[in-house]
Amino acid sequence: MRLPAAAYRKGLTEVSEVVNKKWSRRRFLAARPAVLATWQTGGQVENLDEALSYQRGIPEHKRFHLALRAADTGGRTLIQPRAGVGLVKDQIELLRTLETEGQADLLPTTIDSYTRLNRYSDAQTGIEESAHSGQSLLNGFPAVNHGLHACRLVTEAAGRPIEVRHGTPDARLLAEITLAGGFTAFEGGGISYNLPYAKNVPLERSLLDWQYVDRLVGLYAEEGVEINREPFGPLTGTMVPPCISNAVAIIEALLAAEQGVRSITVGYGQCGNLYQDVAAVYSLRRLCREYLDRFGHDAVHLSTAFHQWMGGFPQDEAQAFGVISWGTVAAAFSGATKIISKSPQEAMGIPTAHANVQGLRATRQVLSMFKEQQGLSCTEVSREDEIISAETTQLLEAALRLGEGDPVQGTVRAFQAGALDVPFAPSRAARGAIIPIRDLHGAVRILEFGDLALDGELRAFHRDLLEQRARAEERAVSFQMVTDDIYAVSKGRLVGKPRAGTRVRPAVGGTGGISDAERGSAAAGTTAAYRVRP
Ligand code: 8ZB
Numbered sequence: 077m078r079l080p081a082a083a084y085r086k087g088l089t090e091v092s093e094v095v096n097k098k099w100s101r102r103r104f105l106a107a108r109p110a111v112l113a114t115w116q117t118g119g120q121v122e123n124l125d126e127a128l129s130y131q132r133g134i135p136e137h138k139r140f141h142l143a144l145r146a147a148d149t150g151g152r153t154l155i156q157p158r159a160g161v162g163l164v165k166d167q168i169e170l171l172r173t174l175e176t177e178g179q180a181d182l183l184p185t186t187i188d189s190y191t192r193l194n195r196y197s198d199a200q201t202g203i204e205e206s207a208h209s210g211q212s213l214l215n216g217f218p219a220v221n222h223g224l225h226a227c228r229l230v231t232e233a234a235g236r237p238i239e240v241r242h243g244t245p246d247a248r249l250l251a252e253i254t255l256a257g258g259f260t261a262f263e264g265g266g267i268s269y270n271l272p273y274a275k276n277v278p279l280e281r282s283l284l285d286w287q288y289v290d291r292l293v294g295l296y297a298e299e300g301v302e303i304n305r306e307p308f309g310p311l312t313g314t315m316v317p318p319c320i321s322n323a324v325a326i327i328e329a330l331l332a333a334e335q336g337v338r339s340i341t342v343g344y345g346q347c348g349n350l351y352q353d354v355a356a357v358y359s360l361r362r363l364c365r366e367y368l369d370r371f372g373h374d375a376v377h378l379s380t381a382f383h384q385w386m387g388g389f390p391q392d393e394a395q396a397f398g399v400i401s402w403g404t405v406a407a408a409f410s411g412a413t414k415i416i417s418k419s420p421q422e423a424m425g426i427p428t429a430h431a432n433v434q435g436l437r438a439t440r441q442v443l444s445m446f447k448e449q450q451g452l453s454c455t456e457v458s459r460e461d462e463i464i465s466a467e468t469t470q471l472l473e474a475a476l477r478l479g480e481g482d483p484v485q486g487t488v489r490a491f492q493a494g495a496l497d498v499p500f501a502p503s504r505a506a507r508g509a510i511i512p513i514r515d516l517h518g519a520v521r522i523l524e525f526g527d528l529a530l531d532g533e534l535r536a537f538h539r540d541l542l543e544q545r546a547r548a549e550e551r552a553v554s555f556q557m558v559t560d561d562i563y564a565v566s567k568g569r570l571v572g573k574p575r576a577g578t579r580v581r582p583a584v585g586g587t588g589g590i591s592d593a594e595r596g597s598a599a600a601g602t603t604a605a606y607r608v609r610p
Contacts, residue, residue, distance in 0.1 A: 094284045096334050096484040099291045107288060111248045115196045117223035118249055120256075124295075127256035130228070131301040140237035140261035140304040141339035143182060144379040147413050153382075154414040155179075155439050157432050158241055160186030160216035162206035164226045167217050168233040173429045175235055178436035182414060183234050185259065187242035187250065188216035192273065194246055196221055215426055216242070219254050227257020239263060239304070245270045245277040246285045251292055261304035261341075262293065265328035267487060268308035271501040279488050279505040286328075287335055294336020302339050305332045306381060309343025312500045313386030314562060315512040315520045316345060318356035319467030319530075320498060326364045326472060330483050333373035340368075341413065343381035346403045348570045349519040354452045355460030357382060357410035363468055382412035384439070388566035393420035395568060397438050404439045408446035415439060423566065460519070467534055471496055474529030494527030514561045515541040516548050518570040523558060549574055 099107075112118030121127060136142055147154045157180055159170050167185065174180045190199035199218040206213045219227055219240065231238055239261035240254045247269065251262055263269075266286035270277050293303045307328035311321050325342040332340055342364050344356050361380050368376050384403030389396050400418050407415040419427035419435035427435070474495045479486020490496035494507040501508055509526025521538045522528070542553045551557070551574050560572020 094280050094287070094484055094488075096331060096482050098294070098334055098336060099287060101295065104288070104291045104295060108252075111288065112252065114194070114249050115220055117220055117253060120224040121252050128296065128299045128301055130256065130258065131260075131296065134231075134258060134260065138231075138234070138237050138260065139302070140182065140239060141302045141377065143237045144304060144339065144341060144413050145377055147181075148379055151411070153408060153412055153443055154181035155417055155436060155443065156182035156184060156239070156414050157417050157419075157436055158184050158186045159429075159432055160184070160188065160241075161212040162188065162203055162214035162216075162218065163212060164222055164229055166212060167230050170429050171230065171234050171238070174432060174436065178433040179440060180436055181236060182261075183236045183238040184241045185219065185230060185238060185254075186216040187240065187244065188214040188218050189243075190214070191216070191218045191220050191250065192242050192244040194244075194249075219257070220250055224253060224257050227254055227259070231258030237261065239306070243269055243273045243308070245274045245282045248285055248288045248292075251289045255292065255296065255303060261306060262289065263306045263308055264289075265305075265307040265324075266331065267324050267328060268311060271498050271503040271506045272308075272312045273502075275502050275504060277503070277505070279491055283331070283484055283487065287331070290332045290335035290337050293332070297336050297338050303337075304339040304341060305337045306341040306343060307332070309381060310345025310383045310386040311498050313345055314500050315347065315387070315514070315558075316499060317467075317510075317512050317520050317522055318344065318347065318352065318359070318464045319471055320496070320510075321345065322356065322360045322363065322464065322468045323471040323475070323496065324498070325360060326367050326468070327475065327483055327487055329364050329376075329378070330367060330371055330373070333368055333371065333376050338375060339377045339379075340364075341379045341381050343383060343416070344412075345383040345386040346406055347520045348385070348402075348565065349514075349517055350406050350409070350452075351454075351456035352460045352464075352519040353382075353406040354410045355457045356464055357407075357412050358457070359461050359464040359468065363465060363472075367472065379413035380410075381414050381416055382407035382410055383416045384418045385565060388563060389418070389422035390566050390568060391423040396420040396422055397434075399565060400435055400438050401442050404442035405446070408443055408449075409452040411451050415443070463534070463537065467530055470531060470534070471529055490529070495529035497526055497528055511555070511558055512561075513542060513553070513558050514545070514564075514571050516545040516571070523553065545571075 157174055161167050161170055171183050199221045202214040237260050240259045241263045266283035270282035293305055296303050307325045309321055309325050329340045329342055342360055344360055346353055357380055365378055385399050397420055417435045417439045419431040421427040421431040475486035475490040478489040494509055497510045498506045499510050499512050507526055510528055511524035512520050513523040515521045521541055546553045564572040
């Protein structure tokens with residue numbers, strides 16, 4: 077059930093005026109004591125100068141932004157896994173394994189869900205019970221609870237650059253502690269760590285809280301310490317049309333740059349069609365650069381991240397290796413600066429260190445075999461690039477128009493109006509009116525647009541492709557197709573196919589569309605079986 081609008085707006089007065097303007101140092105420092113007071117370890121990082129001088133002492137080979145710059149210059153793609161456990165000594169051991177046995181170029185520390193929700197008391201219980209039982213009972217590393225010294229033990233034990241990966245709408249304290257703790261990159265953003273991860277956090281709130289994080293990183297930069305920031309590209313991870321994830325990534329890059337961030341990595345989650353995936357990364361890199369320059373941020377170093385398949389995986393480990401390898405092919409062709417790798421245990425949950433290493437090694441094998449080869453240029457890629465770029469530009473320009481030039485106000489208004497939207501998001505801050513679907517060749521297209529800011533010509537392009545698929549599959553375009561698509565990869569293919577005996581003649585002269593009931597269930601993320609329309 078949705079909360080009444082009044083309840084939703086409660087507490088918004090303070091944040092309703094959030095605009096895209098760099099916070100003064102005075103404003104940041106005035107906000108800081110309240111942030112540090114939200115958990116007892118906050119007091120450990122009061123002294124910013126101490127944090128800065130600690131960061132200055134981190135050797136170059138462990139600085140994230142330098143590794144990304146070097147990779148881009150050298151035309152290399154780096155590999156980074158996800159990994160986080162509840163206890164400090166186990167986290168250290170895990171990272172060492174990923175570095176030595178997995179040969180990861182970049183390391184992560186994935187934060188547990190309690191910390192992501194600022195539930196530090198629950199995280200504390202998780203730590204105690206983990207220590208007591210001798211196994212991690214948390215799904216990540218509770219960096220805030222462990223505090224400054226523990227973070228330094230972890231980052232010092234790592235021999236490679238190390239990033240905080242999480243999913244936190246309000247990551248202010250987490251950023252303070254982990255940056256003082258020696259991490260040199262920080263994932264997330266006010267849109268990408270709200271809409272897929274929370275239900276009731278207003279967008280204005282998360283945008284404001286992420287301005288704090290970006291301003292902290294900006295302050296480090298002013299003091300000569302460059303921290304990499306990475307908007308979370310894949311969003312809900314389920315058939316997100318490239319124009320939507322790219323538009324969000326570009327907006328978050330603009331907001332971060334405004335607060336003084338100098339190293340930004342925009343990400344993209346594999347959709348599965350090789351041409352579309354390669355084109356999406358090409359388009360993302362080019363358009364993001366254009367928008368950064370247009371807003372005066374030409375000093376920002378931009379790099380890209382390619383996420384191996386974020387949707388449902390096959391349970392079978394051999395099949396999972398196939399998915400991992402296919403993602404690596406797309407990432408390699410796209411020239412992404414880094415790949416975020418998956419493990420063969422993805423369908424089962426959080427991977428063991430061994431499974432994580434296997435994912436890294438499979439990824440490395442494909443990447444190394446690609447090494448001497450070139451990027452992909454062909455008419456299919458050019459066409460997709462053109463389409464994605466046209467769509468992304470329309471979405472961004474609509475948001476900027478709605479914000480009268482201000483991308484923060486524009487983001488808030490665009491999501492309110494449905495001009496920007498994210499499929500399958502649990503958040504009340506997104507309409508959830510758009511429904512993605514695959515075309516005949518497996519590229520992700522849009523079935524239901526809601527009020528998405530795409531013009532008639534682009535919508536017709538999608539509709540035509542869906543009709544083509546309907547003809548080929550001898551069934552009408554329906555929500556059943558969407559459901560089939562969502563499960564396809566886990567069942568061993570890319571495009572969902574009709575089950576035996578469900579083929580029907582497609583509706584004459586139309587894609588059929590879907591009913592309100594179907595739309596409602598799609599927004600709720602349910603998977604009820606729908607009848608095929610006659
Ligand atoms: C949005 C990210 C989801 C992916 C992985 C999941 C999934 C989450 C951990 C982790 C290793 C962890 N993930 N938490 N991987 N260690 N603590 O993030 O498996 O692939």
